[in-house]
Amino acid sequence: MTGLAPPASAHLMAGALVIFTAFVMLVPLGVVIASSFSESQFLVFPPQGFSFRWYREILSSEAYLSAAWTSLKIAVIVTTFSVLVGTPTAIALAKSDTPGRATLSGLFLSPLVLPTLIFGIGLLMTMSIWLGGASIWGLIVGHLVICVPYVIRTVSAVLSRADPLLEEAARTMGANVWKKYLHVVLPQCRTGMAAGAFFAFNISFDDAVIALFVRAPGVETLPIRIYGQLEFSPDPSVAAVSTLMILVSLALVLLVDQAIGLDRMT
Amino acid sequence: MAAIDSVRAQTRQESLFLLVPGVLVLLIAFLFPVGTILITSVVDWTEDGVFVLTTSHFEKFFVDDYYLKVAWRTLRLALVITLATAIFGVPLAYIMQRAHPTLRFIILLMVILPLMTSVVIRTFGWLVVLGNGGLLATLVAPLGFTGRSAVLMHTEAGIVIAMVQVLLPFMVLTVLGVLQGIGRELEEAGRTMGAGFWQVLRVIVLPLAVPGIVSGSLIVFALSLSSFITPSLVGGVRLPVMAGSIYQSIGGSFDWPFAAAQSVLLLAATLLLIIPYARLVRTSQ
Numbered sequence: 001m002t003g004l005a006p007p008a009s010a011h012l013m014a015g016a017l018v019i020f021t022a023f024v025m026l027v028p029l030g031v032v033i034a035s036s037f038s039e040s041q042f043l044v045f046p047p048q049g050f051s052f053r054w055y056r057e058i059l060s061s062e063a064y065l066s067a068a069w070t071s072l073k074i075a076v077i078v079t080t081f082s083v084l085v086g087t088p089t090a091i092a093l094a095k096s097d098t099p100g101r102a103t104l105s106g107l108f109l110s111p112l113v114l115p116t117l118i119f120g121i122g123l124l125m126t127m128s129i130w131l132g133g134a135s136i137w138g139l140i141v142g143h144l145v146i147c148v149p150y151v152i153r154t155v156s157a158v159l160s161r162a163d164p165l166l167e168e169a170a171r172t173m174g175a176n177v178w179k180k181y182l183h184v185v186l187p188q189c190r191t192g193m194a195a196g197a198f199f200a201f202n203i204s205f206d207d208a209v210i211a212l213f214v215r216a217p218g219v220e221t222l223p224i225r226i227y228g229q230l231e232f233s234p235d236p237s238v239a240a241v242s243t244l245m246i247l248v249s250l251a252l253v254l255l256v257d258q259a260i261g262l263d264r265m266t
Numbered sequence: 267m268a269a270i271d272s273v274r275a276q277t278r279q280e281s282l283f284l285l286v287p288g289v290l291v292l293l294i295a296f297l298f299p300v301g302t303i304l305i306t307s308v309v310d311w312t313e314d315g316v317f318v319l320t321t322s323h324f325e326k327f328f329v330d331d332y333y334l335k336v337a338w339r340t341l342r343l344a345l346v347i348t349l350a351t352a353i354f355g356v357p358l359a360y361i362m363q364r365a366h367p368t369l370r371f372i373i374l375l376m377v378i379l380p381l382m383t384s385v386v387i388r389t390f391g392w393l394v395v396l397g398n399g400g401l402l403a404t405l406v407a408p409l410g411f412t413g414r415s416a417v418l419m420h421t422e423a424g425i426v427i428a429m430v431q432v433l434l435p436f437m438v439l440t441v442l443g444v445l446q447g448i449g450r451e452l453e454e455a456g457r458t459m460g461a462g463f464w465q466v467l468r469v470i471v472l473p474l475a476v477p478g479i480v481s482g483s484l485i486v487f488a489l490s491l492s493s494f495i496t497p498s499l500v501g502g503v504r505l506p507v508m509a510g511s512i513y514q515s516i517g518g519s520f521d522w523p524f525a526a527a528q529s530v531l532l533l534a535a536t537l538l539l540i541i542p543y544a545r546l547v548r549t550s551q
Contacts, residue, residue, distance in 0.1 A: 006364075006463045014361045018373060021358055024431055025376050028391025029383060031401055035394060043394060046404070089288030097274060098281040106544055108288060111296060113485060113540050114533070115492030117509055121529050122299025125306055125522060145295040148288070171273075177280065206384035208495055213516070226386045230393065230499055239394075242387040249383045253375070262374055 029246055036239035043234055054240035064225065064241060071222040074136065075204040078143040082200040083193050085144070086151025090192070091185060093152070094159040105152075112149045119145050120213030127214070134216040142210040147203050151196030154260060158192030195259035202252040206245070300533070306526035323527035333511065337531075340508040343422060343497070344490040347429045348483050354430070355437030356479055360471065362438070363445045377435045385432070385495045392428040392500055393419065420502040428496050433489055437482040444478025445471070477546055484543040488536045508532050 006014075039049025058064045092098050093105045111119065119142050127138045170184040208223035215224070222241065229238045256262060310320040327333045358377075362370045380388055395401045396418040403417055418424035448471070456466040494509035501507070506514065508528060515525035 010463055014357070017354070017357055018361060021354060021373075021434070022376050024427070025380050025434070027401070028388055028395055028428075028431065029380065030391075031394045032387060032391045046401075085287040085291050088284040088286075092281040092284035092288075095277060095281050097277055098285075099278070102548070104285070107292065110540075113488060113536075113543070115489075115509075115536055117492055117494050117512070118303065118529055118533055119296065119299060121512065121516065121525065122301075122303045123295070124516070125526065126299045126302045129302065141295045144291055148291060152288075202382055206382075206387075208384060208386045212495075212513070223384050223386045226384075226390065227495070227499075230386065230390055234390065234393070238390060242384075242390055245387055246383050250379065253379060253382050262371070262378060 032239050032242045033246065035236050036243040038236045038239070041235060043236060043239070047236070054236040057237050058240050058244075061237070063220075064222075064237075067220050067222045067225040070136075070219060071205055074140055074143065074221065075201050077140055078147055078204040079197050079200045081140075081144055082147040082151045083197050086148045086196055086200075087155050087186075087189055087193055089148070090152045090155035090159060091181075091189065094156060094162075105156075108152055109149045111145050112153075116146055116207075116209045117213065120210040123210070124213045134214045136216050136219045138214045138216065139211055139219065139221075142214050143204040143207060146207070146210070147200035150199035150203065151193070154196035154199065154256075155189050155192035158189060158195075158260060162188040191259045195256045198252045198255045198259065202249055205248065303526045303529050303533075306523055307530045308527075310523065323523045324531075326524055327527060327531065333528075336506050336508060336511045339422070339505065340491060343425055343429070343507065344487050346422075346426050347433060347490045348487045350426060350430045351434050351437040351486050352479060352483055355434050355482065356441050356475065358434075359438045359441035359445055359478075360467075360475075362442055377438050380431050381435045386499075388432060389428060389496045389499045392424070392431075392496070396424045396427070396500065419500065420504060422501070422505060424500045425497050425505065428500050429490055429493060432493075432496065433486045436485050436489065437479075440482035440485065441475055441478040444475055448474045477549075481543050481546040484539045484546070488539040488543070491535055491539075492532055 035043055035047050036054055037050050037052070038047035039051045039053065040047070089108055093101060093108070095101075098104070123138050123142045124134055127134050131138075166184055166188070167180060170180045175183070206223060207221075208227050211221050211224050212227065222245065226238055226241060229235075253262070307323055308319055308321065309317040310322065311317050327337075358373065362373050365373065393400075397403075398417055398419070400417070400419075418427065452470055452474070453466050456470050457463070461469065492509055493507070494513065497505070497507045498510045498513070501510075509532070512525050512528045512532070515521045515528065
């Protein structure tokens with residue numbers, strides 16, 4: 001086998017590429033985290049001194065706390081509805097005799113590849129024309145469109161590994177439709193639903209694009225607040241908020257990995 | 267036979283029932299808004315409150331040098347971003363395929379984590395790295411690059427770098443999917459028959475990975491066409507792209523029909539790329 005090993009030069013180049021990529025991928029997040037512990041008023045690199053003052057600042061800032069609360073509320077509602085809508089859709093798409101399966105699944109997953117901004121603009125226009133203006137529900141609906149496909153994907157990924165005979169066995173043994181879904185199908189979906197929920201929460205909590213377009217009066221989410229600060233004068237308090245949000249994302253990624261394995265999401 | 271037919275009819279009924287919530291969301295939140303954009307882009311309201319069909323909003327785009335420049339910049343940036351993600355992403359996918367599972371997980375995590383953090387935070391990171399007094403300027407100062415030449419903020423190069431970070435996972439994961447389907451046997455066969463490592467890569471692996479590279483490129487290109495937050499914060503007002511120009515038409519000049527027309531153009535360009543992408547993905551499955 002040793003004769004088939006890649007040459008040393010290949011190993012060297014691979015190592016260099018991995019390190020370089022790690023640098024490009026992680027340094028921007030790293031500088032945000034490092035800046036959040038700065039002592040100075042200004043965002044410079046390397047950060048000066050070490051303190052938790054910006055964390056104290058954001059945790060006592062009415063504006064940040066209310067934005068965080070708004071984001072959390074929206075994300076919880078969006079996550080709940082995404083799972084409620086995405087799970088039955090994935091179950092139906094997994095059945096081989098659902099009519100028009102391929103077309104439907106393409107249609108359901110299309111928000112993953114279409115520009116998010118289009119949904120934002122479309123919702124803004126729709127709501128202004130027919131509903132008298134944007135509201136927090138417009139934002140929730142917008143998030144729902146981009147989150148449901150993730151639940152469909154994660155639940156489908158789990159169902160593709162599930163045993164189709166179980167469902168049949170349940171039926172032939174006399175379980176009625178409700179019992180079959182409650183005791184056989186749903187338990188099979190559980191890990192996919194969990195992973196989908198983590199994705200949905202993360203996407204809704206982090207979204208700035210739909211929120212920028214469907215901006216309802218009095219509704220400011222955390223990413224919108226950060227965007228506003230970046231447009232004029234970012235100080236290390238933005239870095240502190242961002243660091244907390246990075247931690248939330250990291251936790252959710254690891255939870256998805258626990259639930260179904262990250263490499264199944266490709 | 268009748269029993270089988272009735273079972274089939276029942277599962278069909280169940281599927282239709284299960285599809286109801288999904289279809290409702292798709293209608294209310296997707297088709298209806300996209301329909302509204304399409305209609306807004308081709309009608310004009312006259313003073314008496316009636317509306318007439320018009321192509322004037324599209325004409326406005328194609329006769330104005332400014333907007334053609336914006337479109338050209340958007341296309342050019344998308345092309346460079348796609349090339350850059352392919353140059354880094356394809357070898358990275360191959361390394362992941364061959365690496366030890368632990369190393370593969372570490373690379374996967376580092377590729378996915380930026381994707382999972384909010385775009386405003388990622389972009390904020392780049393502002394600190396690329397900006398005045400930022401990390402890059404500090405690093406290259408001893409090499410004699412100072413002042414403007416060390417600051418990539420408000421440059422197209424800065425936009426490309428920041429966008430590659432976001433879009434690399436789409437390339438890596440698409441190519442990785444295809445490479446895993448090929449398996450290692452062909453490569454080993456090539457090696458045992460006397461071909462060198464690089465020759466096997468060139469003659470066997472790369473040609474077989476082409477469908478993955480093409481579909482990865484299509485998705486990266488499509489996503490970079492419509493990217494908004496990163497180009498507008500890193501590029502600033504001097505370097506508007508399509509998405510920024512649409513935002514400007516909505517919030518700045520309040521010309522919604524024109525914003526709708528630009529959105530339709532963007533959507534059409536995206537669909538042109540996504541349809542072959544969907545076909546490729548389907549055949550590779």
